[in-house]
Amino acid sequence: MSRLSEKQLLILTVGIAVLIGGGLGFMIFQDLQAIQEEEQAIQDLKGKIASAQKEIDQIPAREYRAIANREISDQEVAFLPEETEIENFWEILERFAEDSGVKISKITPNQRRRGGRQKSKSAISSVDQVIRLRGTIDEFLSFINRIENHERIINVSEFSISKGERGADNLTRHDLKLALRTFTYSKRIANTIVAIPHYEKKKDHVEVKRWHRRIKIEQKESYTLRTLMGRRDPFVDVRRYPLKTGVGPGNEEARARQDAQVQHLVDQVRILQDGLDIEDTLYERGDLSRLARMQKKNREVFNALFDQMRRVQRDQVFTFRPITERFTQEVVGPFKELQKRIGLNESRRPPVSLTQAQQYHQRMSDAFDEQDWKRLRNEFRQWNELSRDGTHIVEEAKLLSAEMAKMNRQARVIQEFETRQLRISAIIFSPTGSIAVVNGKQLIEGDSLDPDGLVIVMEIGENYVIFETQGVEIKRVQGQQPKRRRP
Amino acid sequence: MISVNLLPPEYRKLEATPLARFIAIVVGAILVASELGVYAYVHYSELRSIREVRGATDAEYQNKKAQGDASLALQKEILAYEARRTAIQQVASRRILWSRKLDEFLDIIHNKGDRHEYFVWLEKLQVSPPRERGRRKRGPTSGGTFQFQGFSGTTEFSKVTNLRNAVRKDTFFRDFQRISPPAFEAVIYDDGKVPAEAGKFGFTLDLKPLGWERMPPPAKKPAKKKRRKR
Missing domain, CATH: 3.30.70.60 (Ribosomal protein S6/Translation elongation factor EF1B)
Structure with a gap:
């Protein structure tokens, strides 16, 4: 191998030095680049930390506001069903x-057709x-x-x-x-519900109360119908045949009959007037129990009189002018005044007491046990009249009122069921699966009696079948009177 | 001149490294050594330390982020409550109690049994909701319509206008913005009943936009300045 010349050696030496130096320089450059990137990343993170810190600073205020919203949420949606x-x-x-x-x-x-293309995001x-x-x-x-x-x-x-x-x-x-x-x-208001520490303590904070004052809870408006008082159906053609004057053959009997009818109505008006006078006296004395009974009686007289007047006006019973005029002056006019008095008296009537509610409940329970559905529903109707559909009662009686409503509903369902006149002619009982023949139709457990699916066979026993309709279970024994289950 | 060295190699004078090469080696060595030193400093000191700082900053960020997310979730929950509240307010405000309206209207028609001012009976009554406007249109201008047709007990047109006036003046009309002029036509009957003639009429009432009571009053336009003619 020939030896390298001095020049070549020099070049080689320089070359090696440049290579090694260049390599190291490149590595240093890379490290410097990495340092720069890390510094940039640190700056970005600091920016993000600052943004997160801004959100964190708002946590106390947001917690109070969220607590305020959570506490009144149930009240706000009280009139919306879930x-x-x-x-x-x-x-x-x-x-x-x-x-x-x-x-x-x-x-x-x-x-309903929608004019816009956007879906509701409410x-x-x-x-x-x-x-x-x-x-x-x-x-x-x-x-x-x-x-x-x-x-x-x-x-x-x-x-x-x-x-x-x-x-x-x-x-x-x-x-x-x-x-x-x-x-x-x-009910789910958001995907994530944040747990707030010391929630119970923060609930009483003044900031929460301040938010409560700002938030307005919507109230649902309601309306009480004006008491109908001889108001005619406006959709009925009121044209009628001309009124008779009362003169001429054949009219005497009709006139006498109508005279008696209007006199009866006038007497009813006087009875009602006397009854309201007694009410006023009882109210002044403070005899509230007798007052409630008197109000109930007067109300019955009022309703009966109202029905009679409506029938008279609807059927155009009075065909003689003098009788019509007497009816207007001595019945319709005073009736309007009596109606106002009744309205005033109603407003001062005390709410139905727990004792009265218990009495009605007991009577309805007795009727239920005796399966006297007509009596039960009648009692419930009277209860509704007395308590104004269960609204004018003391707080303690509300549970009983709800039970009575439930009993009434079940009685209604059972009454409707009984109109079907079911007859169980045979039962083939087996532990693995029984069959009952009802009105000539073979049924097993789970079958529907009719195509409408209102009555389902729940259970077939050795000598009975239990039907279910509208949430009420009714037991029918083969060849015996039907038995019902109490609420 | 050719020179020959006859001395055996072990006795020959050693030649020194040439100066250029020597300088090149020394400079190269210094350069490489310096770069090594710089590299070691940059890599093992600076870079390591900046990476440690970044790690600590990252950990701090993760911690803050979790709290920040909780704060944002609270804000989202608050906004959801407010959206629901607004929706409930809209539902409650845009509501007309039609039992009250119908009760009031039937009283107007009955007019306490009076037959002198007007005496009518109805053929049809229809309440229709407002038509949905398109996406680009602004809010509703009407809350729907209330239409009724019927007959007056006389062919006198004044009775129908009396009815119209009675409707306009009653509290029943407070939720309406206009009532149409009456459509009127005389009708004659031959069935023996009285009255033998009647006036057929029809009215359409436009409801105010639902929730009108809660709407802010329209802003008054500024009066235009009149230029003086010279």
Whole structure:
């Protein structure tokens, strides 16, 4: 191998030095780059820390505000049903229909067109229904009033009333269409609910109270119907045949009859006047128990008189002008005054006591045990009149009132069930699966009696069958009288 | 001149490293040694220390972030409550008690049994909600319509206008913004009942926008300045 020359050695030496130096320089450069990146990262993190710190500084104020919202949340949504409670909506409508007297013929969801394309992003959602029903104007008014006064908000968004037909009972019933909207909310307000330390102590902080004062809780408005007083159905054609003057053959008997009728009404008005005078006396004396009894009696007289007057006006009973005039002057006029007096007296009536509630409850329980559904429902009707549908009672009686409402509902369901006239002709009992023959149809446990699915066979025993309908279980023994289960 | 060294190699004078190469080696060695020193300082001191600072800052950030997220979650919860509150206020405010309206309206029609001012009976009554406006349109201008058609017990048009006035003056009308002029047509009956003639009419009432009581009053436009003509 030839030796390198001096020049070559020099170049080699320099080259090696440059290579090593360059390599080290590159590594130093890389480290400096890394340092710069780390410094940049530190600056970014400091910025983020500052932002997070701003949020952290607001924690105390936000905690108080969140606590204030959580504490009043239940009050705010008091008139909205939860999503899980919406199933009661139809049951409520059915109850109102029964209480007011309308008959529901159809319920369908409301397919409303929306003008905009955006979907609703509201915190609460709505449920829309269209109902078709039939009833008198008074019944319809009572129905929508019950709906609007219900503790859970239900809005009437549209309705229509058309001319009706007079039925066999001389009442004019109309076809009615009604669109309702109710609202639901989800109890889950947010995906993450932060646990606030020392929550109970912070609840009493002045900042929480300050937020409570700022937050306005919506109250649901309600309305009490004006007492109907001979107000005619405006959808009835009021044109009538000309009035007779009372002169001429054949009119004497009719006139005498109508005279007797108007005299009876005048006497009823006088009885009511005397009754109200007694009420005033009892009130002045402070005899509240006798006052309640007298008010109840006067109310019955008032209702009976009102029904008679309405029938007279609706059926145009009085066809002689002098009798019509006497009716207007001596019955209708005084009746209006008596109605005002009754209204005033009602407002000063004390709430129904626990003792009275217990008495009604006991009578209803006895009727339930005796399976006398008509009597039970009658008692409940009287209870409703006395207590103004369970609203004018002392706090201690509310539980009893709720039980009575439940008993009434069960009695109604059982009465409807009994109209089916079920007959259990045979039972084939087996531990593995029994069969009952009801009205000629073979049924096993879980089967529905009819296509509508309202009555289900719950249990088949050796000599009995338990049916379930609308939440009520009814036991029927083969060949014996039906037995019911108490609430 | 050619020179030959006859001495055996062990007796020959050693040659010194050439100066250029020597300088190159020394400079190279110094350079490399310096760079090594710098590298060691930068890598093992500066870089390590800055990485430790970054680690500590990162840990601090994670801690703050958790608290910050909790604060944001609280804010989100508060906003959700307020959104629900607003929705509930809208539901409650945009509500008309139709049982009250209908009760008041039936009283107007009945007019306490008086037949002199007007005497009517109805054929149809319909309440319709407002039509939904498109996305680009501003808020609703009407809360819906209340339409009724019926008959007056006489062909005198004044009775129908009396009814219209009675509707306008009653508390029933406070939720409405306008009532249409009456559509009127005389009708004759031949069934023996009285009255034998009647006036068929119809009205449409426009409701104010739902929740109108809570809306702020419209801002008054400033009066325009009139220019003087010279």
